[in-house]
Amino acid sequence: MIDRFSNLPEGVIHHILSDFVVKDLARFCCVSKRWRELCLLSPSVNFCGFNSDEMVDMACELRLKLMNTLDRFLLSRGDNEMKSFRLFWDGHSDEELDEPCFCVNENFRINTWIQNAVRCKVEKVHLAVTYFDFEGEPIAFPSCVFRSSSLRSLVVEMPHTVFKTPSFTFSSNLKRLDLRDVIIQDEGFFKWISCSCKSLKDISLTDCEIYNITIESSSLEKFEFFNYMIFETCHINISGGKLEEVNVNCYHSPSSAVLKIVAPNVKHLLLEGNVKNDLNLGELKCLEEAAILMEPIVDEFDKVYEVLSSLCSVKVLVLNEATIKAACKEERVQVQLDEVWYLQMKIGSFTDDLVPAVVCLLRGTPELCTLYIRYKPTSLDPNYNTSGFDMKYWKMQNLGFISQVDDVTIELSAGFNGIELARYILEHAESLEKMVIRYLAEQSNDIGKLKECKMNSNPVVTFEEYERST
16 A cells, blocks of 8 residues: 655645544554654654543543643653643542542643643643642743744633733743633733833733733733623723733623723724723724723713713724613713714613614714614613604704715614605615614514615615514
8 A cells, every 4th residue: 555645745744633632643644664764854743633631530550541632642742842732621520529539730730731842832822621629729831932032923712710920031922812710820920011022012901910010012912801701890991002902891790891002003803891080091093893892881981971082083883782872861962973984883772761872873874884773782781762753853863974875774672763864864764775773573563664765775675573682
């Protein structure tokens, strides 16, 4: 039998083997001596592909055998160059045992694998490791990782693991840092990022236990902060001349974020969830896309107007109901968004108290071309007070966008407020080319008037029935 695989170019072989998990490599090694050599030379090492449930319930003897096998594999490959190292590992649950099993300290073995990868000049590391001994002291993440000059990308998801501030004497060449569900010892870690990571472009922090983040970076291009579980307010101060994307999401979080941004070149901005009143976005003259989906209390959050006013250059804008109400709680105060051509509003029922806020917002978007009103119901979504504004009201508003809007999608909710707005657009939008009207099953008899509208243009109008989601 001809061995065609061995005759492939080395780069092609390495690319194929890069997708093999350790079980596949083990079988591959058994084919021939040559194939074993190819495996050991592969620059990608993937200790993953284990079934999570099997790992948790695996007997201690089998876990020890597996770890010994992985040790021998790394020993056999020696110091051959390693481009990528992935480890997905579930710790052993010993809750039902009278005494701790002998593999509770397997984190020592895991640390040696990580150290081996660093010694082999690894460039990309992805670690997803779960320990079950949450009552003891947090496990320190190996400091050798931050002394690696070859490392370019680090992704770590390791609950009950603490990241201590690395030494400032070493410069890191990291370009991407993604930390999830870890403990960051103190804000000194971010000072190290500011001082020693001069190539860092992308930072993502998800449910990390830290409450003060200050980063000043001349290389950073993207910052993400996702907080779903932490219970204390986090203060975030980010500045960078190259920063183009900022995402801060505290959705459904019991805590909140205090955010200050000094990044004049930001192009993409997401603020979602519980964001504190003392918010400072600075000047955002290059902003192109923004989603402001905060959950303020209208009577207390007095900076929403200021936040939206700072988005003077934004072209694509997404807002939720709470933000719209807070920004437009006083009709005489209008947010002017002259550059917006795409506007999406995520709202619940189109209630009577929401309509004036929507009108106030639409008045400030005279160049609007695409409008999407998306129905996002909640458990407290009212079905009353949703029919107080008719066609006469909408005509009286003299909305500037109506003369040039060409693409509209409206998802109708309970009542007639949404239907009347849809009718107003159909009959008065001179440039309308396409309109999609999505309605609930119980509204089938009410949309007849929309189908009989005398339209001011010749748009393609589509009616779609949809189900109420929760």
